[in-house]
Amino acid sequence: MSLPLPVSLSPSKVSSFTDCALAFRFSAIDHLPEPPSVPATRGTLVHAALERLFCLDPADRTHERSLVCLEEAVHELRTEADFVDLALDDDAERAFLADAEVLMEKYFRLEDPTAITPIGIELKLEIELGGVKLRGIIDRLELDADGDLVVTDYKTGRAPGERQEQQRLAGVAFYSLLCEQLFGRRPAKVQLLYLADPVAIISTPTDRSTKGVERKLAAVWAAVERACEREDFRPNPSKLCDWCAFKAYCPSFGGQVALADAYRIDREQARQAAQVPSLV
Ligand code: SF4
Numbered sequence: 140m141s142l143p144l145p146v147s148l149s150p151s152k153v154s155s156f157t158d159c160a161l162a163f164r165f166s167a168i169d170h171l172p173e174p175p176s177v178p179a180t181r182g183t184l185v186h187a188a189l190e191r192l193f194c195l196d197p198a199d200r201t202h203e204r205s206l207v208c209l210e211e212a213v214h215e216l217r218t219e220a221d222f223v224d225l226a227l228d229d230d231a232e233r234a235f236l237a238d239a240e241v242l243m244e245k246y247f248r249l250e251d252p253t254a255i256t257p258i259g260i261e262l263k264l265e266i267e268l269g270g271v272k273l274r275g276i277i278d279r280l281e282l283d284a285d286g287d288l289v290v291t292d293y294k295t296g297r298a299p300g301e302r303q304e305q306q307r308l309a310g311v312a313f314y315s316l317l318c319e320q321l322f323g324r325r326p327a328k329v330q331l332l333y334l335a336d337p338v339a340i341i342s343t344p345t346d347r348s349t350k351g352v353e354r355k356l357a358a359v360w361a362a363v364e365r366a367c368e369r370e371d372f373r374p375n376p377s378k379l380c381d382w383c384a385f386k387a388y389c390p391s392f393g394g395q396v397a398l399a400d401a402y403r404i405d406r407e408q409a410r411q412a413a414q415v416p417s418l419v
Pocket of ligand 1: 159161162374375376377379380383384385386389390391392
């Protein structure tokens with residue numbers, strides 16, 4: 140028996156597979172639930188506030204209005220499981236909101252949003268390349284002063300060291316490839332805005348980098364296919380394990396992969412039962 144293939148690849152799936160094939164399997168194939176975390180939910184909140192900011196007329200994208208956008212985004216987030224399940228007490232919630240405000244304030248040190256011409260916010264893109272479905276959500280696609288495309292990705296964690304920069308840029312290079320395939324134009328620039336530092340990491344896609352992304356995606360997909368066929372996704376213990384939600388299933392931490400199998404099979408049976416009406 141082999142494992143089902145994931146339906147698509149995205150930048151986060153590619154980096155998950157590269158970091159730890161077993162964690163990738165638990166997330167992308169078994170679909171094990173992952174409890175929310177404060178950093179991830181704070182990231183969601185800040186992205187939502189920036190999305191609102193860029194829906195305003197350029198002249199209205201001020202720091203003051205960004206705090207109103209944040210308030211509105213908080214209001215929406217309060218009923219979401221990602222926030223409710225954090226079960227923050229009053230002090231923790233105050234700290235959570237204060238940190239989000241600081242990130243919004245630091246964003247303004249990176250660029251002037253009144254001078255940005257967005258043409259897509261939280262833009263969902265999908266293509267098929269070499270038989271693989273590639274999907275991504277671009278935080279912001281804009282036009283620069285020359286009318287060229289620019290891909291921007293906001294990050295709310297800390298900026299990487301020099302050695303990890305290229306690895307992090309791989310995600311935006313993936314988005315650049317999606318744009319090139321869909322719009323027939325290669326973006327002139329891709330950038331990661333690390334709000335916490337605040338620092339921008341910028342790169343210019345080239346023929347060479349684009350070919351490199353295509354080669355990497357083909358190699359990752361071939362490795363995923365092989366691993367599914369052989370049911371062979373291996374753990375790769377590293378410092379990332381500290382944040383991994385799957386330790387109970389991971390043999391490196393005394394967990395059992397069979398529990399993930401059982402979860403996936405139950406989920407699939409429930410999905411099929413919901414689709415096929417009972418004849419009885
Ligand atoms: S705990 Fe570590 S080794 Fe195990 S699945 Fe998670 S990231 Fe991989």
